[in-house]
Amino acid sequence: MLIVPEALIAGLVTAEDAFGAIEACFAAMARDEAYNFPVIREALGEGRQYGFKSGLDRAGGVMGVKAGGYFPGNAAKGMINHQSSVFLFNPETGRPTAMVGGNLLTALRTAAASAISIDRLARKDAKVLGMVGAGHQAQFQLRAAAKVREFEKVIAWNYHPDMLPKLGEVTAELGLPFEAVPLDRMVEADVIVTITSSPAASLMSAHVSPGTHLACMGTDTIGKQEVEPALLARARVFTDEVAQSVTIGEAQHAVAAGLIRAEDITPIGAVIAGLAEGRQSDDQITLFDGTGVGLQDLAVASTAVRLAEERGLAIKVEV
Incomplete structure (x- = not known):
């Protein structure tokens, strides 16, 4: 499994990368080549929310889930309020292929969609x-x-x-x-x-x-x-x-x-x-x-993994 930590994302994925990945993702959804699984969201109180967004992109050969949410007290602690991680899996075997920091990717994919x-x-x-x-x-x-x-x-x-x-x-x-x-x-x-x-x-x-x-x-x-x-x-x-x-x-x-x-x-x-x-x-x-x-998150996370591999920056671990 490859790990692409949050600290690497800013140097890997550009706004243009995100735009291309999300546009292709939306088109794949329209052609029924990719679909999202039901969203799970849980209110934790005091404005905090946590949940899972996941899906399968057959065209891209990607399956995965983003786990994370919104924690409004984080700003006072020097962290952004949105916190998340993306996990990718081989859709044929179910084996984990990557874990990717999802905070900046969430901002990039949301802005790209807009x-x-x-x-x-x-x-x-x-x-x-x-x-x-x-x-x-x-x-x-x-x-x-x-x-x-x-x-x-x-x-x-x-x-x-x-x-x-x-x-x-x-x-x-x-x-x-x-x-x-x-x-x-x-x-x-x-x-x-x-x-x-x-x-x-x-x-x-x-x-x-x-x-x-x-x-x-x-x-x-x-x-x-x-x-x-x-x-x-x-x-x-x-x-x-x-x-x-x-x-x-x-x-x-x-x-x-x-x-x-x-x-x-x-x-x-x-x-x-x-x-x-x-x-x-x-x-x-x-x-x-x-x-x-969820497919938006998988699209940009897959892009981050590909770029990290090309530049020799992905961390490989055995699972």
Whole structure:
């Protein structure tokens, strides 16, 4: 078995690597060459969550599981709140093949999924990027979004405004102007990325203009919610996996309210594979419900293992 520790990931996997791996993963799902197993999530109290996401990619010859969760007290201890590890297995024999640090990979694969949705669904002339959320993953989201559209400005809102200067630093690195705004100013955005861990909606339908693309990336558990359900009723909704979208994703609330049905949601992989249409008009609102599927984690972990092997950095142990 090979071990690729967390400390090596930053020097191995780039945002471009993650983008390619996740795009191929979504397309394989749409072609029924890969599928996710049921998600197991457990609330541990005090905001802590732990669980398992797993799946099998027949095309890539990969089977595995990501174990981890969200621990909001970690920041005070000098650690990021999201903690995870990915374990890969030979799908023919069940033997373990690799253990990979999953913290940075989670941020990279989440940002890649969002960027893929922007690349495939946002208007080509999108100029203003709106960010709702300013936590650890928001910086990855911002950088990834800036790679697929030539934005001219970034506006942002966060429940804790004191965290917004971090995003301002990133936009300065990208050479873009930045402005902290109230939520009602999100009507100015052509693309909005939501990346919060909120239990209640913050972005309302009235905050979103026609023609906007939204990448809603924070809701991955029953009870979480970033946007008003009425917004999904206005939008053409896409997702990584429909089953997760309607049970633990942003769509859970709109479906429960009877505003949309599972049949109304299109897998983004179908757009990538040419099996479904993407944006249909310039004034259409498109919304990507990024729930985060296990196959995404396996895809980027497999990429990390391959690169580590090529560079002689993977640690080999007998099991």
